[in-house]
Amino acid sequence: MSISAKTTALILLMGLLLSVSAFFIQRNVIYPAFHDIEVDYARNNIDRVVRRLEAQRETIDFTVYDWSAWNDTYSFIQSGDPEYIESNLYPDTFLNFGFDVALFLDLDGQPVWGRVFDFPPEGGYVDLSESYLEAAVAAIAGFRQRIDTEAYIDDQSTSGIVEVDGIPVLFAMRPIVKSDGSGPHQGYVVFGQFLDEELISKLSEQIVLEFSIDPVPDTGVPASADTYTLEIIDRSTLSASKIYSIEGTPGLRATAILPREITELGKEITFYGVALLVFLCALLAVALLALFRWMVVKPIMGLKADISSISNAMDYSLRASIKNNDEIGALSREFNSMLGMIESNNTELLRLNAELTSKHQKVLEIQSELQSANAELKRVSEHDPLTGLSNRLALEKKLKQAWEILSRTGDPLTVMLVDIDHFKRYNDRYGHQAGDDALKQVAAILESAVQRKSDMAARYGGEEFLLVLPGTDVDAATEIAASIRERIIAAGIEHDSNPVEPYLTISIGVSTVVPHSDLTMEDLVSAADKALYKVKESGRNSFGYEPVETTAQ
Numbered sequence: 001m002s003i004s005a006k007t008t009a010l011i012l013l014m015g016l017l018l019s020v021s022a023f024f025i026q027r028n029v030i031y032p033a034f035h036d037i038e039v040d041y042a043r044n045n046i047d048r049v050v051r052r053l054e055a056q057r058e059t060i061d062f063t064v065y066d067w068s069a070w071n072d073t074y075s076f077i078q079s080g081d082p083e084y085i086e087s088n089l090y091p092d093t094f095l096n097f098g099f100d101v102a103l104f105l106d107l108d109g110q111p112v113w114g115r116v117f118d119f120p121p122e123g124g125y126v127d128l129s130e131s132y133l134e135a136a137v138a139a140i141a142g143f144r145q146r147i148d149t150e151a152y153i154d155d156q157s158t159s160g161i162v163e164v165d166g167i168p169v170l171f172a173m174r175p176i177v178k179s180d181g182s183g184p185h186q187g188y189v190v191f192g193q194f195l196d197e198e199l200i201s202k203l204s205e206q207i208v209l210e211f212s213i214d215p216v217p218d219t220g221v222p223a224s225a226d227t228y229t230l231e232i233i234d235r236s237t238l239s240a241s242k243i244y245s246i247e248g249t250p251g252l253r254a255t256a257i258l259p260r261e262i263t264e265l266g267k268e269i270t271f272y273g274v275a276l277l278v279f280l281c282a283l284l285a286v287a288l289l290a291l292f293r294w295m296v297v298k299p300i301m302g303l304k305a306d307i308s309s310i311s312n313a314m315d316y317s318l319r320a321s322i323k324n325n326d327e328i329g330a331l332s333r334e335f336n337s338m339l340g341m342i343e344s345n346n347t348e349l350l351r352l353n354a355e356l357t358s359k360h361q362k363v364l365e366i367q368s369e370l371q372s373a374n375a376e377l378k379r380v381s382e383h384d385p386l387t388g389l390s391n392r393l394a395l396e397k398k399l400k401q402a403w404e405i406l407s408r409t410g411d412p413l414t415v416m417l418v419d420i421d422h423f424k425r426y427n428d429r430y431g432h433q434a435g436d437d438a439l440k441q442v443a444a445i446l447e448s449a450v451q452r453k454s455d456m457a458a459r460y461g462g463e464e465f466l467l468v469l470p471g472t473d474v475d476a477a478t479e480i481a482a483s484i485r486e487r488i489i490a491a492g493i494e495h496d497s498n499p500v501e502p503y504l505t506i507s508i509g510v511s512t513v514v515p516h517s518d519l520t521m522e523d524l525v526s527a528a529d530k531a532l533y534k535v536k537e538s539g540r541n542s543f544g545y546e547p548v549e550t551t552a553q
């Protein structure tokens, strides 16, 4: 797997991890945070509804307070004077003060005066007293028990919600006292307001929030101030409810249907956040990869191409180009330094090789000279310097070798001892130099007379020569000896002091034997010598044969 592929995989993995992390962070942290904000928002809104209802109750209570601590009301409740009603409590008074129900109760809770009006939106009013007054008194009168008559009477009041013919009525009740707040109290003033659709709609407009109310039966269990009910209706709406309690008694459940804009916003932010992150990760991955390829892969591939071309060309004087001052640049420098070392080693190697070749050449020359010298030494050591024939040393080696070979093959070995007749006289007559020349001439004739490769003509000593003829029997030897004598005569070398003939003559002693262990080489040569002696005795210029006799014989 290439570095590029590994890096791509790593970056993609990191991008994936980042995106997954972002997704889970958005889902488990940000989205729940939005949800909490939405819940707070819902609670705040339903609290606004409850506060608005409470404000409405306070308004009623404030109005009740005005009317209950008024000397005219105090007198009215005692006297029942209709003048008070006619002067103050006509329908418009209801409308102006914002109540629908007005009750003046005596200390026993019996109505001294009471009216129930409805004010339709189209104007005017409807007197509902006949239908609802009795029910309203029955529902409300009992609340006077909540007023503590032993306490400072001017501070006493009570409020509540009752249902009159299925419609909740928000009311306030206070004891009737004198204008200065003193008592004893003489009954109770109650003003109430129908919490009908019209009023709820009006209140909704005021707080810019639609809500609805439902009566809550008094179970006797006080509702907690923090009792909220939140229900998700669908993706875009939720319902928030809270019990509106008065003096600890649950009265109404206020419910608002709220848009889930915050959650939707959270979802959108989560979605777009993750999408943006994924996009940025992809962008970053592409950018990082491009950067990586440009900064790392490209220089490495460049270095690889340089190395390949240098390696293929095997030219270590070339250098890799250094384009960056970073780790890859350092690598290129190291490579170049290594090339320098290789080049220097190569040069040294070539120099050493040339030196070695030259030395080898010299050794070969010396070897050749040595061989020549050896050959010359051998030649000199085995040849006679005057005649060029083999000398005694070579002769003895030859004889020994031929003796050993022929003793195995059973072939005959002939030796001929050749001696120049009266050579002393020749020297005396012609001089020693002429003697040397004559020796050379005789040697040349002897050399040409032995034809086989295995034959040898050697200078035996002085004017004596010995011919060694392996494989030559007596007959052939006799022929050769005769031929040699004739060739010497034919040479016609003047020797006028020779008593035999006026030219140079020779005498030859021949002996032939099949070598065997009972004889020695010396026996053979001795026989030839004996034959020569006999020839010399019998007048010279001839040849003679003498068989071999063992030393023992």
Ligand SMILES: Nc1nc2c(ncn2[C@@H]2O[C@H](COP(=O)(O)OP(=O)(O)OP(=O)(O)O)[C@@H](O)[C@H]2O)c(=O)[nH]1
Residues within 6 Å of the ligand: 419, 420, 421, 422, 423, 424, 425, 427, 431, 432, 433, 434, 435, 436, 439, 461, 462, 463, 536, 540
């Ligand atoms: N010029 C020359 N003479 C040599 C050489 N070697 C030996 N001689 C001579 O050869 C002569 C041999 O003489 P002798 O041994 O008496 O024999 P000869 O005179 O040949 O008599 P016969 O052999 O009996 O016929 C001597 O005078 C030697 O000096 C040589 O290398 N050069």
